Amino acid sequence: MRIATWNVNSLNARLARVEEWIAYARPDVLCLQETKQADAAFPHGAFAALGYESAHHGDGRWNGVAIISKVGLENVTTGLGSADDAEGTRVIGADCGGVRVLSVYVPNGRALDDEHYPAKLAWLARLRTVLEETSSPDRPLAVCGDFNVAPDDRDVWDPSEFTGMTHVSAPEREALANLEEWGLVDVFRRLYPDDRLFSWWDYRGGSFHRHRGMRIDLILVTEVVAQQTTYALIDRQARKGEKPSDHTPVFIDVAVD
DNA sequence: ATGGTGGCCCGGCCA
Numbered sequence A: 001m002r003i004a005t006w007n008v009n010s011l012n013a014r015l016a017r018v019e020e021w022i023a024y025a026r027p028d029v030l031c032l033q034e035t036k037q038a039d040a041a042f043p044h045g046a047f048a049a050l051g052y053e054s055a056h057h058g059d060g061r062w063n064g065v066a067i068i069s070k071v072g073l074e075n076v077t078t079g080l081g082s083a084d085d086a087e088g089t090r091v092i093g094a095d096c097g098g099v100r101v102l103s104v105y106v107p108n109g110r111a112l113d114d115e116h117y118p119a120k121l122a123w124l125a126r127l128r129t130v131l132e133e134t135s136s137p138d139r140p141l142a143v144c145g146d147f148n149v150a151p152d153d154r155d156v157w158d159p160s161e162f163t164g165m166t167h168v169s170a171p172e173r174e175a176l177a178n179l180e181e182w183g184l185v186d187v188f189r190r191l192y193p194d195d196r197l198f199s200w201w202d203y204r205g206g207s208f209h210r211h212r213g214m215r216i217d218l219i220l221v222t223e224v225v226a227q228q229t230t231y232a233l234i235d236r237q238a239r240k241g242e243k244p245s246d247h248t249p250v251f252i253d254v255a256v257d
Numbered sequence B: 001a002t003g004g005t006g007g008c009c010c011g012g013c014c015a
Helices: A011-025 A044-048 A116-134 A170-183 A187-191
Strands: A002-007 A029-033 A053-057 A065-069 A074-078 A091-096 A099-105 A141-146 A217-221 A229-234 A250-254
Touching (some): A002 A011, A002 A099, A011 A029, A029 A099, A044 A053, A053 A091, A065 A091, A116 A141, A116 A170, A187 A217, A187 A229
Antiparallel strands (some): A002 A250, A029 A065, A053 A065, A074 A091, A091 A099, A141 A217, A229 A250
16 A cells, blocks of 8 residues: 655645646555645545545645545544644544554744744644544554654755754654654654655755755654555655645555555 | 745735
8 A cells, every 4th residue: 555645735736746646656545735725625526536535624725634545535533632723724634444544734833933833842742642542553553744844864955054943953853753752653764764865845946956855744654554664755756847846745655464 | 145936815924
């Protein structure tokens, strides 16, 4: 089973690229973030035409997350409870082909001295609490999405350029490590410990062509899924060409019994 | 160089 995640930076602007990507990558499950759509505008029909069920959680202009699946889409949940109310539409979950899948869009945080930064840390702590309350490290689970945190210095083009910035600060990395401590594995990093590959590049300044990016789009899985994962890829092709998102898709292949 | 690019939707916010 191929499980993918992609921050599309507006699904309305990106639908043709997403359809193109689905056609050649053929994911079984695709988690989307930053659809920037209201539920009523989500193009369920376009995905149905490709053989996928879909569920969306969005209220319009900002955020918005979805799960698209051709291996089942059941027990859909949205949000993180009350803590999510102030943070917008950033989580949707569903059971897909025997795996619990979450599509998450972690708050950006903006700057270390901005009020959104402690809110980001609180959001990540809340995510761990929700995992504790609703799941178990022994169950098949994949938490997929834009975490807006580069797990360590291998995941940024030049750590010295990030001094005093978000996405690399120790508290953010600790919050991410705390999720892993609960029982999640950054399976791309486990498979490829030495690769310095990125999933996001700023639109500005030719960052993509200069290899100035970050790996902030992650697929965190419980050990039972990690043990069955045979392959992982960050697909740079999708960052090229006409009207790309600033993020590119990441996927894993899981051997299903 | 305190910029720059792109998406929301048309002035300014957000990433």
